[in-house]
Amino acid sequence: MRYIIIGAGAVGGSIGGRLFESGHDVVLVARGEHGAALRGHGLTLRTPDATLSLPVPVADGPDALDLRDDDVLVLATKTQDTAAALDTWAPVAQGLPLVCAQNGVANERIALRRFPDVYGMCVWLPSAHVEPGVVVAPCAPLTGMLHLGRYPHGTDATVSRIAADLESSAFLRAPVTDDVMRWKYAKLLTNLGNAIEALIGRDESTHALHQRARAEGAAVLDAAGIAYASQAEQAAKRGDLVTVRPVEGAPRGGGSTWQSLSRATGSAEADHLNGEIVLLGRLHGVPTPVNDTLRLLLNRAARARRAPGSLPAADLVAAVDAAVEAAEGSSGSSRD
Numbered sequence: 489m490r491y492i493i494i495g496a497g498a499v500g501g502s503i504g505g506r507l508f509e510s511g512h513d514v515v516l517v518a519r520g521e522h523g524a525a526l527r528g529h530g531l532t533l534r535t536p537d538a539t540l541s542l543p544v545p546v547a548d549g550p551d552a553l554d555l556r557d558d559d560v561l562v563l564a565t566k567t568q569d570t571a572a573a574l575d576t577w578a579p580v581a582q583g584l585p586l587v588c589a590q591n592g593v594a595n596e597r598i599a600l601r602r603f604p605d606v607y608g609m610c611v612w613l614p615s616a617h618v619e620p621g622v623v624v625a626p627c628a629p630l631t632g633m634l635h636l637g638r639y640p641h642g643t644d645a646t647v648s649r650i651a652a653d654l655e656s657s658a659f660l661r662a663p664v665t666d667d668v669m670r671w672k673y674a675k676l677l678t679n680l681g682n683a684i685e686a687l688i689g690r691d692e693s694t695h696a697l698h699q700r701a702r703a704e705g706a707a708v709l710d711a712a713g714i715a716y717a718s719q720a721e722q723a724a725k726r727g728d729l730v731t732v733r734p735v736e737g738a739p740r741g742g743g744s745t746w747q748s749l750s751r752a753t754g755s756a757e758a759d760h761l762n763g764e765i766v767l768l769g770r771l772h773g774v775p776t777p778v779n780d781t782l783r784l785l786l787n788r789a790a791r792a793r794r795a796p797g798s799l800p801a802a803d804l805v806a807a808v809d810a811a812v813e814a815a816e817g818s819s820g821s822s823r824d
Contacts, residue, residue, distance in 0.1 A: 489653060492553070493517060493562045494573055496526065496546075498615040498744065499589055500564030501623035503660070505533040506631055508544045510657040519548045525621025532622045535631065535659075536733040550580045560650060561586045561603075563595065566748070567760035570595050578602040585646050589634070591679050591744060592760040593672050596639040607647050610635035610671035612730050616741055618750050624738040630729045631659040637668030661729065673716035677705045679761045682745035683782040686756070687789060688804050689742070689797030697778075697808065704778045705765045711772040742796060749789060749796040758786040775819060777811035 489512070493504040496516035508514040508531075518526055523546060530543040547553050561584055565573050570590070582603070588595040589609040599606045613632030616624040625631045636651050638644055643666050654662035665671065681698035688694065709716055717725075732740070741750060748756040762779040769776035785807060789799065 489513070489649060490515065490556060490559050491562055491653075492547075492559055493564060494577065495563065495565035495569070496522070496531070497564065498617040498623055498747065499611055499613055500562065501531055501533065501617060502613055502615045502625045502631055503562065503564065503589060503634070503654075504544060505531050505540065505542050505623065505625075506657040506659050507653065508542050509533075509540060512653055512656070515545045515547050515553065517547050517549065521620040522617075523548055529621055534622065534624045534735050534738050536626060536628045536735055539736075550577055555581060555584070557583075559584050560646075562589050563587065563599070564589045566590070566744070566755070566757050567592045567595055568755050568757060570598050574599060574602050585650075587636070587650065588639070591675065591682075591757060593669060593676055593764060594760050596669070600639060605646065606639040607650070608637055608639045608668040608672055610668060610675050612675070612726060614730070614732055614743070616738070616747055618741065618747055624735055626732050626735045626738070626740065627730045628733050629659075629731075630661055631657075633661045633663070633726060633730050635663050635665055635668055635671045637665045640669060642666050663725070667715070670715045671717050671722075673709060673714055674718070674722055676761065676764060677702050677709075677716065679743075679757075680705050680765065680779060680782070682743050683756075683758050683762055683786040684804070685742050686745040686749050686796050687782075687785060687799045688801040691801040693801040693805055697805065700808070701762070701778050701782060704769075704776055708765050708769045708772065708774045708776060711774045712768050714768075745786065746796045749794065752793040754790060754793060756786055756790040758783045758790070762786070775815040777815040778808055781808050781811040 492515045493500040494517045496518040504514045504516050526546045530541050533540040585605045586603045587607045596608050651662035651664045654660045680701040684697045745756050762783040765779040766776045
């Protein structure tokens, strides 16, 4: 199999780099300064144990490749870029399997409109991409754990082969599961805190706000009848295999949403993380003032290209409290 990594940022670069390092055929798809750096100097993959320079082949899109029957497309863009990316690849890549190595739960459904064989990947792979040509993968002993399964459910020979290739790297684990979306919905609950970290940084208020966002999200999933792996189940599976450690010359920044603000991309995933909870809440009659406030404020910060951590924590807490109070007042009025 040849792995075509569409979106060679933090997650795509880490997966593609580890596959290439272990002898697999890989192409990284990247454009702009990042693509130019990859073509000129290869992928620099920084880990707790080493800094690797990997001459992975690079393409800027499908026109630069002769697609093969044994190709696997690995989509690692942010969700807001999924439809545009798939519209580029779908006309020339029909019949190829597509793996959604992305946060959120909307990508697989978007992909299934265009590709018949879609696979979900629950990405436990903390990594960072803020410098062209460079990806920092700070976890050890494993770079990541990647639950895989066919979408919407089930397994097949293709996903088993993909998992075997990932596991051939000493730094990746890829459990195959017939209910991969249950793991992705669990990851979604964790990712509800991404907006908080991006807006205020790491503050003593972060944990309490994250818990409020997660509790609201869990209430929505329960109301919708959507299954998700418990925190205890996730912790037991992960153990201490994917643990953040220092990487020389690469101070720890933040998660994927923090990185979007850091790179001043002008967009972020809030509509597909916190916004997924808002959508489901509206569909099932569950108020979601915490996540809706986080979604709105994060989108404003992204559009204004504000630096991560630029919102005072007290302002965020006040905005969330006001939204909750308003929602409770509205709910009381409707009962009257």
